[in-house]
Amino acid sequence: MAELAINIEDEMKVSYLDYAMSVIIGRALPDVRDGLKPVQRRILYAMLKEGLLPNKKYSKCAGIVGEVLKKYHPHGDSAVYDALVRLAQDFNMRYPLVDGQGNFGSIDGDPPAAYRYTEARLTPMAQEMLADIEKETVDLTPNFDETTEEPTVLPSKIPNLIINGSSGIAVGMATSIPPHNLGEIVDALVMIIDNPDVTIEELSDVIKGPDFPTGGVIHGRQGIIDAYKTGRGLIKVRARVRIQQDKGESIIITELPYQVNKARLVEKIAELVREKKIEGISDIRDESDRDGIRVVLELKRGEMAQVALNQLYKYTQMESTFGIIMLSIVNGQPRVLDIKSHLWHFLQHRREVILRKTRYELRESQEKAHILEGLRIALQHLDEVISIIRKSKNPESALEGLIKTFPLTKTQAQAILDMKLQRLTGLEREKIIKDYKDTLKEVERLNAILTSDALVNNIIKQELIEIKQNYSDPRRTEISEETKEITIEDLIKEEKMVITISHQGYIKRNPLAIYRSQRRGGKGLMGMEGGEEDFAQHLFLAGTHDYLFFFTNRGRLYWLKVYQAPEVSRVAKGKAIVNILNIGEDEKITTVFPVTLNQIQGREKLYLFKATKKGIVKKTPLIAYSNPRSKGINAITLNPDDELIGVRVTDGKKDIILSTKKGLSIRFNEKDVREKGRVAHGVRGIRLAENDEVVSVDVLDEKTTLLTVTEKGYGKRTLSEEYRVQGRGGKGIITLKTTPKKGNIVGILEVTDEDEVIIIASSGKLIRLRASNIPTMGRHTQGVRLIDIGEEERVMSIARVVESGREEGH
Secondary structure, eight states, X not given: OOOOOOOHHHHHHHHHHHHHHHHIIIIISOBTTTOOOHHHHHHHHHHHHTTOOTTSOOEEHHHHHHHHHHHTOOSOHHHHHHHHHHHHOTTTOSSOSEEEESOXXXXXXXXXXXXXXXXXXXXXXXXXXXXXXXXXXXXXEEOTTSSSEEESSOOOSSOHHHHHOEEEEOSSOEEEEOOOOHHHHHHHHHHHHXXXXXXXXXXXXXXXXXXXXXXXXXXXXXXXXXXXXXXXXXXXXXXXXXXXXXXXXXXEEEEOXXXXXXXXXXXXXXXXXXXXXXXXXXXXXXXOBTTBOOEEEEEOTTOOHHHHHHHHHHHSTTEEEEEEEOEEEETTEEEEOOHHHHHHHHHHHHHHXXXXXXXXXXXXXXXXXXXXXXXXXXXXXXHHHHHHHHHOSSHHHHHHHHHHHSSOOHHHHHHHHHSOXXXXXXXXXXXXXXXXXXXXXXXXXXXXXXXXXXXXHHHHHHHHHXXXXXXXXXXXXXXXXXXXXXXXXXXXXXXXXXXXXXXXXXXXXXXXXXXXXXXXXXXXXXXXXXXXXXXXXXXXXXXXXXXXXXXXXXXXXXXXEGGGSOBOOTTSOOEEGGGTSOOOTXXXXXXXXXXXXXXXXXXXXXXXEEEETTSEEEEEEGGGGOSOOTTOEEOOOOOTTOOEEEEXXXXXXXXXXXXXXXXXXXXXXXXXXXXXXXXXXXXXXXXXXXXXXXXXXXXXXXXXXXXXXXXXXXXXXXXXXXXXBOOTTSOOEXXXXXXXXXXXXXXXXEEOTTOEEEEEETTSEEEEEEGGGSOBXXXXXXXXXXXXXXXXXXXEEEEEOOOTTSOOOO
């Protein structure tokens, strides 16, 4: 026998395409008309044939699986049973098609009991999908061994594909259609019937979005709109939670995103808590029962529930992304359709079903009318009919006699012979006549349906309305318009932090609570390890969600979020700013302060008032600095020998005080300084003597005190009213007579009795004092010792403990 040469490349191409189409059409993808995959359709049809209707008793799943395998689905029993179980799971199916009795699995991922233990029957909604199948409404095809027939599609009065959704992976393609609310889909179908030109936007007003059996909250509508218009989209689904206030705050989870395993979710949360990726949760309890889901997450005292919740959304399946791919089999081909096309194909299917049902009923009615007409003729000639039958030797001769004597067909004559004698009574004769007339009217009605699209549409419409009345239920999944992405900020607890920046450019943050208040003259609390070579130069209070504005001596501005500053131990140096900000080699941070988002966006009319070492000042609206760049932006144009020494946030109406290291101060109203652009130069603020320079700039309020501190730790408070308002550009007045013992002036701060200040020494030592504990003295006095420092030490800077958005002392 000669061998047949086959090109392996061609054979593999043909064979693989055959396999791929077999999987696509015969296994993995649903039909656009009834929304079922072949195995699901075979299960429902087999259950119908077994008589497992909703009003009948349950039957063992083993028998159902066996029947499906025996007659329709020659594959593994586990595949059939898995499909049967899913049709019964109310956490997978929005509207279950199988009514299961026994253990059919759980949302925790527990497997169902073996099919020898479980029982099932059809649900009323499944019965609606099978209704009228006996009336030749769908095509039947021979089964795998041609011993019986099975339907290629179910008549399906319900739009199963859209309301129950479908998912499956074929060869080179996949489908993922989310479930929807029956009532909304019926309303949309009615809209299409009434107005075939209705737009997808108009349909979207009725169809709010997917409606998952497990509820949850969909965030944002854009993914829904994309899917409805193109057949593809992404939606974010979050668990439904509520915050419970009892002894402390607790997060109560009552609904989960679709197809999220609850047990695995709880395990994942516990794992993240152990690994400290999620902080603030002290206890996790799963209190779920048959009444619903209830997972309790107890929070530690003082923790913010929203921050913990944001972390849960970020790191667990409490927020999941559902990818929509509306792919189904249309006329034997896989196609991705928009929402309207899917609904239109369902309506076309229903039209075809109704027309086929009508033709079947018309044929049945015509046959019935034909027989009734023969009976009517016989009743009109009853005596003659009886005579013919009596004279006949056998049924055949009687049949021939009736046909020859009356205008009857063989079918009509046979019906007369088969008629019981009781139907010859007067009452029965009237019934036959009435039945005949009614049947003729029915034939007329059915003919009208076959010739009128409007009547067909009306039938579909009435069926849909009835389906909605019988089976629709309230929406379970909430649609939220919010589309905010979870940012790192959402995961950070909002709390006050002490920001410390050293002379050599190290930054750190610590919770305010670690710094305890002390009395005047105390030894202080070490705030940073260091010596003469490095010391804490800036210190202030800010919220973790605030912005940090960094101004350098070269007049440039850099941004940083407070939470981006490293949180380290109280005595640690922190992290070099040059490794965080893109600062030039010749730059040094001179001023840092926190700014809120409202201030940056201009919701508050604020200004930045800048002062330089050479006495130049400038006022610019804060909003001019709202667009940061990675390399920083220019805040002021400086002369080559000048440096920026301080920046303050003002409202444009305040008094400003500039202080020099030689003990002079000048007070003037900032209205004297004309508003200038971001990169402008500035004007003279104070006329300086030789070897003198400006060391601080501050904003004055009425009836406050000014704290003056020297290098050797001496200081005093002076009433602000002792500093008269002068014209901008003068030499100023004496604020403190400097001596070698007291040292030069470090800075001046405006303080109230309620304020607390921190004094930082070159060794890194700092002390926190309440301003009310510092004596108030006149301008010409030299002050008292505020901090006990060594001979070689000196005070390098002072700072007020400020609320977010207020000025820092320097």
